Amino acid sequence: MNIDNTTMIRMLHDSKIRPSVHRLAVLDYVANSGTHPTADDIYAEISKDYPAVSRTTVYNSLHTLVDGGILKELEIDNGSAHYDFARQSPHSHFKCRNCGRIFDMALPAGIAEVVSPGFRVDAAELCFAGACPECIDRNKNSNN
Amino acid sequence: MNIDNTTMIRMLHDSKIRPSVHRLAVLDYVANSGTHPTADDIYAEISKDYPAVSRTTVYNSLHTLVDGGILKELEIDNGSAHYDFARQSPHSHFKCRNCGRIFDMALPAGIAEVVSPGFRVDAAELCFAGACPECIDRNKNSNN
DNA sequence: TACTAATTTTGTAATGATTTTAAAAATGTT
DNA sequence: AACATTTTTAAAATCATTACAAAATTAGTA
Numbered sequence: 001m002n003i004d005n006t007t008m009i010r011m012l013h014d015s016k017i018r019p020s021v022h023r024l025a026v027l028d029y030v031a032n033s034g035t036h037p038t039a040d041d042i043y044a045e046i047s048k049d050y051p052a053v054s055r056t057t058v059y060n061s062l063h064t065l066v067d068g069g070i071l072k073e074l075e076i077d078n079g080s081a082h083y084d085f086a087r088q089s090p091h092s093h094f095k096c097r098n099c100g101r102i103f104d105m106a107l108p109a110g111i112a113e114v115v116s117p118g119f120r121v122d123a124a125e126l127c128f129a130g131a132c133p134e135c136i137d138r139n140k141n142s143n144n
Numbered sequence: 145m146n147i148d149n150t151t152m153i154r155m156l157h158d159s160k161i162r163p164s165v166h167r168l169a170v171l172d173y174v175a176n177s178g179t180h181p182t183a184d185d186i187y188a189e190i191s192k193d194y195p196a197v198s199r200t201t202v203y204n205s206l207h208t209l210v211d212g213g214i215l216k217e218l219e220i221d222n223g224s225a226h227y228d229f230a231r232q233s234p235h236s237h238f239k240c241r242n243c244g245r246i247f248d249m250a251l252p253a254g255i256a257e258v259v260s261p262g263f264r265v266d267a268a269e270l271c272f273a274g275a276c277p278e279c280i281d282r283n284k285n286s287n288n
Numbered sequence: 289t290a291c292t293a294a295t296t297t298t299g300t301a302a303t304g305a306t307t308t309t310a311a312a313a314a315t316g317t318t
Numbered sequence: 319a320a321c322a323t324t325t326t327t328a329a330a331a332t333c334a335t336t337a338c339a340a341a342a343t344t345a346g347t348a
Contacts, residue, residue: 020295020297020343022296038334039335040333040334052297053297053298054297054298054299055334055335056297056298056299056336056337057296057297057298059335059336075219075220077219078217078225078305078306079334080333080335094263094265097266103263118276118280119238119275119277120280121272122241122274122275123274124270124271124272125269125271125273126270126271127219127269127270128263128267128268129265129267129268130265130267131263132262132263133263162315162316162325164314164315164325167325182305183305196326198326198328199305200307200326200327203305203307205325222335224304224306225306
């Protein structure tokens with residue numbers, strides 16, 4: 001389930017994007033962390049390995065990777081954008097309003113085929129919001 | 145299909161929100177304009193009738209109305225938040241990436257029932273993106 | 289290897305949307 | 319009218335993102 005370095009480099013190459021160290025670090029984190037990080041999450045993470053990296057580089061890398069179709073920008077909350085690895089089976093998202101985490105969920109069968117006549121659908125984002133099992137449980141056991 | 149003043153005042157009253165002139169103007173525009181305006185769209189519009197209104201008041205009113213469950217904040221693009229009247233039959237949205245307009249679309253049957261086991265779903269937002277009929281047509285007839 | 293061009297990265301400043309804050313204005317209550 | 323509460327204002331602060339120009343790095347080539 002993890003995307004290795006060789007694969008990442010090939011992907012960048014296919015999209016005519018130079019496999020710079022920073023871009024690979026950004027892609028690696030988005031594709032393999034299992035989270036759906038924001039630009040700032042990514043910056044915080046790769047700063048550990050590359051202390052000199054700048055926030056602008058993270059933004060640049062993200063834009064380049066999105067343009068190349070390797071990453072996808074999720075429009076899930078009005079605050080900051082979240083990023084997801086683009087090449088995986090279609091899925092929807094669930095945002096826990098309590099802990100803020102974003103989970104992958106199965107995409108209901110047939111949804112991708114739902115198209116309004118006359119419109120050209122390039123993308124569909126289905127996002128549920130509510131409480132995840134952990135948070136439901138935590139609330140149940142607390143008196144807050 | 146239009147929500148009249150009496151109804152709006154009753155709705156605010158039910159949510160224990162004082163029906164101030166500005167709040168009514170904000171609600172009226174969101175509920176009855178047919179657009180899915182941003183805070184700034186609303187500010188521009190009601191400035192015509194109330195030139196002294198401040199942007200902060202628009203934000204305050206929107207937050208109050210969302211908290212009261214009368215309006216809904218759409219998480220449709222990463223830029224600014226769009227607002228929609230909450231009390232209408234469930235529907236999805238289509239965002240034209242060309243002209244930027246947001247259209248209401250029928251909600252595919254059964255979608256509201258799709259719940260992942262263990263999660264509590266409070267809201268679902270299904271948003272398509274692509275090109276609307278007008279924009280498809282405009283592109284077809286132009287050489288840009 | 290050295291030279292030159294192209295690309296990537298950096299750091300700072302600018303922008304746009306939203307929030308904070310404290311004071312002023314309006315409204316409701318007695 | 320007098321007082322308390324709520325709403326509105328205006329200005330400053332914050333947060334995410336973009337713009338920009340210079341510096342550093344990388345490729346292609348003589």
